[in-house]
Amino acid sequence: MEELTFRTAEERDCGLILSFIKALAAYEKMSDEVVATEELLRKWLFEKHSAEVLFACENGKEVGFALFFHNFSTFVGRAGLYLEDLYVLPEYRGKGYGKAILKRLAAIAVERGCGRMEWVCLDWNKPSMDFYRSLGARPMDEWTIWRVAGETLDQLAKE
Amino acid sequence: MEELTFRTAEERDCGLILSFIKALAAYEKMSDEVVATEELLRKWLFEKHSAEVLFACENGKEVGFALFFHNFSTFVGRAGLYLEDLYVLPEYRGKGYGKAILKRLAAIAVERGCGRMEWVCLDWNKPSMDFYRSLGARPMDEWTIWRVAGETLDQLAKE
Numbered sequence: 001m002e003e004l005t006f007r008t009a010e011e012r013d014c015g016l017i018l019s020f021i022k023a024l025a026a027y028e029k030m031s032d033e034v035v036a037t038e039e040l041l042r043k044w045l046f047e048k049h050s051a052e053v054l055f056a057c058e059n060g061k062e063v064g065f066a067l068f069f070h071n072f073s074t075f076v077g078r079a080g081l082y083l084e085d086l087y088v089l090p091e092y093r094g095k096g097y098g099k100a101i102l103k104r105l106a107a108i109a110v111e112r113g114c115g116r117m118e119w120v121c122l123d124w125n126k127p128s129m130d131f132y133r134s135l136g137a138r139p140m141d142e143w144t145i146w147r148v149a150g151e152t153l154d155q156l157a158k159e
Numbered sequence: 160m161e162e163l164t165f166r167t168a169e170e171r172d173c174g175l176i177l178s179f180i181k182a183l184a185a186y187e188k189m190s191d192e193v194v195a196t197e198e199l200l201r202k203w204l205f206e207k208h209s210a211e212v213l214f215a216c217e218n219g220k221e222v223g224f225a226l227f228f229h230n231f232s233t234f235v236g237r238a239g240l241y242l243e244d245l246y247v248l249p250e251y252r253g254k255g256y257g258k259a260i261l262k263r264l265a266a267i268a269v270e271r272g273c274g275r276m277e278w279v280c281l282d283w284n285k286p287s288m289d290f291y292r293s294l295g296a297r298p299m300d301e302w303t304i305w306r307v308a309g310e311t312l313d314q315l316a317k318e
Contacts, residue, residue: 021233036236044231050238051231069231072203072210074180074244077195079209085233106307106315116308123301136311142282145299148265149275152295156265 002058004097006104009053009065011046014038017053020065024087028122051084056101064088066101073115081109083119102135120145161217163256165263168212168224170205173197176212179224183246187281210243215260223247223256225264232274240268242278261294279304 009017018038025034044050056064067085072078083105088097109117121128121139129139148156168176177197184193203209215223226244231237242264247256268276280287280298288298307315 025234030234033234036233040236044237048238050229067231067233069229070209071230071241072226072228072243074195074226075184075189075192077199078203079207082230084231103315103318106312107317110313110316115312116306117312118304118306120302120304123303129303129305132305135307135315137305137307140304140306143279143304144282144288145277145279145302145304146288146291146296147275147277147299148294148296153265153274153276154269156262156294157269158266159262 002095004100005057005060006101007055007057009045009055011042013053013055014041014045016055016062017041017045017065017067020062020087021067021085023089024085027087054101054104056088056097056104058092058095058097063092064097064101066105068105070112070114071118076115078113078115080116080118081105081112081114083117086119098131099135161254163259164216164219165260166214166216168204168214170201172212172214173200173204175214175221176200176204176224176226179221179246180226180244182248183244186246213260213263215247215256215263217251217254217256222251223260225260227264227267229271229273230277235274237272237274239275239277240264240271240273242276245278257290258294 015038018036018041021036022034025031051067051069054066055062065087066083068081068083070079071082073080086101106117121132174197177195177200180195181193184190210226210228213225214221224246225242227240227242229238230241232239245260265276280291
């Protein structure tokens with residue numbers, strides 16, 4: 001009998017967190033963008049507390065993970081929960097674990113008084129989009145994310 | 160001679176912050192979505208510290224504002240700076256204040272060791288997009304934001 005439980009990641013889990021991050025990046029065809037290291041994760045997650053990590057465990061083994069933090073909506077006037085990463089190991093899919101993780105996160109959001117939960121999805125990822133739609137989520141099609149990074153950010157800061 | 164300075168918002172500024180939020184919402188044709196109040200801003204900005212507010216001041220008068228918080232990139236392995244709101248009063252536009260605010264935020268991001276700065280823009284807002292592009296920012300066209308809010312969020316949490 002399979003049992004799904006959740007646990008909050010601790011500092012000793014940085015290697016495991018990084019392995020999930022790399023697995024998700026490979027799925028998204030973005031492996032070359034991963035420059036995160038265990039050391040960086042230790043600093044930003046467990047010293048600066050920039051984000052939180054939740055593991056979904058089947059009979060005690062970590063089979064999925066979610067990394068999230070709080071954003072803020074000026075229109076709503078309160079924080080929201082932003083889901084940066086959601087991933088279930090391929091061999092454990094089709095069991096409803098992705099939905100279970102999202103439901104757990106929704107419960108955390110409501111417990112903390114957040115007005116909404118948000119995440120992004122790649123436009124080619126139709127299976128995920130169908131799944132999100134089935135949960136009542138809606139795409140914010142009218143908005144585009146803009147980014148300044150790396151040297152361009154440094155230059156903007158210095159000019 | 161006009162002088163632009165910056166100051167960090169304090170708790171006594173909640174009324175002013177709300178007036179900027181409402182002015183931006185009106186510009187975005189989204190006034191009906193603003194449910195924020197001074198009390199909510201006091202709680203989430205100055206008790207829970209969910210976000211920070213920077214005012215741009217011309218000769219001491221607040222003429223623009225930016226509300227921002229930190230997000231987190233798993234690929235980069237560190238926090239980023241996320242700009243939720245940027246607004247300059249219409250009568251003070253065309254003086255480079257928007258760019259000055261973005262440069263100040265970029266400097267804050269770099270000072271704090273952030274790998275990138277991000278924000279969203281409505282797709283019909285061509286003047287803003289041209290402006291962002293001129294600063295070296297790029298649109299993350301392949302990503303769509305998904306959202307669960309209000310009753311749908313409550314239901315997902317309870318099911």
